[in-house]
Amino acid sequence: MNKPTSLYSRFFLLIAIGFVTLQGWAQQSNRSYTPKFEEAKKPVVKVPKGEDYTFGYLQVPENRQEPGGKWIKLPVYIFPSKNPQKAKDPVIYTVGGPGYTSMRAAQYIRAYQYREDRDFILFEQRGTQYAQPNLACPEWSAALAEIYGDGDSPINPDSILAEAALKCKKRLVAKEINLDTYRTTEIAADLRDLVLALGIDQYNLLTLSYSTKIAQVMLRDYPDGIRSVVMDSPLPLEVNYEEETLANLVELAGRLLDQCADDPECNAAHPQLKSRFFSFLKELEANPVSVPLPVDSAASRDTVTYQGGDILSLIANGSTEEMAQVPALIEQLLNGDNSFLEADAANQQWTTGPGNGMGMRISVWCAEEKPFIDRDALAAQAEKYPEAAGIDPEFIPKAVCDCWGVTPEDSHENKAVSSDIPVLLISGEYDIETPVKWAAAMQSNLSNSYHLVFKGWKHGPTTNWGQPCAMEAARAFFNDPSKIPNNPCFEEIGGINFKSN
Structure with missing residues (x-):
């Protein structure tokens, strides 16, 4: 019996205990402990020869309610500006996922134009590949290989993934990892602790895809010191993705x-x-x-x-x-x-792998997305869009979240954030993961925001190495966040030139 590729888009569309409680963890961050940044001799990712940088680890409690308990270590690269007259406000960059590493950007540091004006800092989110601990789930990779590689017998993909998640959870919990603390509000608190540990008075945020949610929480909970924010391919807090x-x-x-x-x-x-x-x-x-x-x-x-x-x-x-x-x-x-x-x-090749950061990805999704999904609305999609038959709209199956068992976020984390801090929203016209309409809707709550839509482009315009126009726009905005960037390259982008064959 041949198995249809019904889960094809699930993994490629990529994609709290209560407000008082989790907000309390974050807001107490400066009262009950002191975050630390310590330099380290051995960086986690090789930097191009001749580049100047500082590498080290931010150290914070895993559970901010128990600062005397286990602490975690989050790698950080600091690349000094090439400009001797540099601006004093650095750019802090963290990537999407959830669950992807920010550290790989260190290999391509020469491509990042922001260093022409100010320091550039790479921040690793808790639970991802080079963080300590890394919430890796090789069981998940093995489950995907089983689902897609063996089509000879009927299977229940969700049950296979749930079984894999349960095995991963048991292994992580046996290491005394608190899965409830791996979520966006805690990552935002980590980022705020980084600013405090480095003694930064004012800074700019560069975020991409999932990490734009971190930026939104920062704007809401820790606005002091944020000079400007670039959100590339924004994922609004209030959107129910699935x-x-x-x-x-x-x-x-x-x-x-x-x-x-x-x-x-x-x-x-x-x-x-x-x-x-x-x-x-x-x-x-x-x-x-x-x-x-x-x-x-x-x-x-x-x-x-x-x-x-x-x-x-x-x-x-x-x-x-x-x-x-x-x-x-x-x-x-x-x-x-x-x-x-x-x-x-x-x-199509489905092989096993380390599953780096997958546990963090599951924790975030099951705490922040799944609790707010309307199951009727989810099911209605199949009837409304018969053109998309065969696609399961669930990014992470409900069965996985049921066995993962993290505490759902309060409804506050599913509401739009309002702010008057300057924000540049950047979208690709043909972004399927974070469509243009989401960023456009965010502007009604971001009173000092601008929106650039790159015609014909896909997800993550600032990472388009072949055409750095979006990066140039972000750099221009960091230099003057009082207005929308006026880049000639943006006006020259004409959209798609269709090919007949």
Whole structure:
């Protein structure tokens, strides 16, 4: 029996005990303990030769209610500005996930333009790869390999993932790790402690995807000293991510094909492409496409089955450059040419790995996202969007959160943050993980904010190394947060130039 790729987008869409209690932990941070920063001789990631830097560890209590108990260590790089007349307010950068490491950016430090004006600091979130402890879950990686690599027998993917999560939890708890303390409010408190430990009076925040939630908590709980904030691909606190998964997928495809219809050359080559494609996707709900795997494939199954949602996911997860080819690829599919799917099937490799930071990812999601999901709204997506059949909108299955057992956040952590601190919101027009509409809605609560939408671009515009326009905009904003950056490169970006073949 061949297994459909129904979970394809779940892992690639990427994506409190009570307000009084957890807020109390954070607000007591300066009363009951003193955070420490200690330099270390051996950095966790190699820095390019000749670059000046300081590496060390921020040390804070794992549980701020028990500062006399276990402490954790969070790696930090400090890269001094190249400018002898540098600004005194550094940029502090932490990345997304949740669960990804910020430390890998040290390898590419020469690409970050912010150092032309001020110091640049990389901060590792608790529970991620180079933090001590790292909430790694190799059991999770093994479970994914089992789900996707063996299609010979019917399985329940959620139960396999829940079993893996339970094994990981038992191992972490046996190490006396308190899973309840790995959440956004505590990471924000860590970041505030870093500022205190380094003696920084004023600073700027550069955040990406999930870490924009950290920035929002900082604006709400620790506004003192924040000069400006850049949120690249913002994820609002108030958004219930899983309730919008399928809508975001279908809307992105629809917007792209509407632009093709508005482009005379693209429309001539692919007339009525949107209606033809969406009809094709709906038909796949009952008659999915099966694509053979190469004979030398390591997987035990011999085919991969694609429904409409799987194809939408492939399109949505393509690079910025690949968006221009989408109409031509769709036309091939409609004409019975499955080479696009065959190439994807051949490239699917599911291997085991260390699962770095996965425990932190599960803790954050199960404490902050899952408690606020409307199960009826979640289920209604399948009926509302038949084009996306085969996609499970749950980023982390409920069964996983049930066994993980962290305390849900208070509803306060699911509400929009208001602030008058200068904020630059940066979006990619074709970002499926944090769509433009989310950032646009945030502006009503951020009274001193600006929003740049990069036409044709995807998730994380400031990390587009081939075209650093978004990075240039962020740098300009840090230099003058009183106005929207006026970058010539932004005006020159014309969106997608569709390719006919």
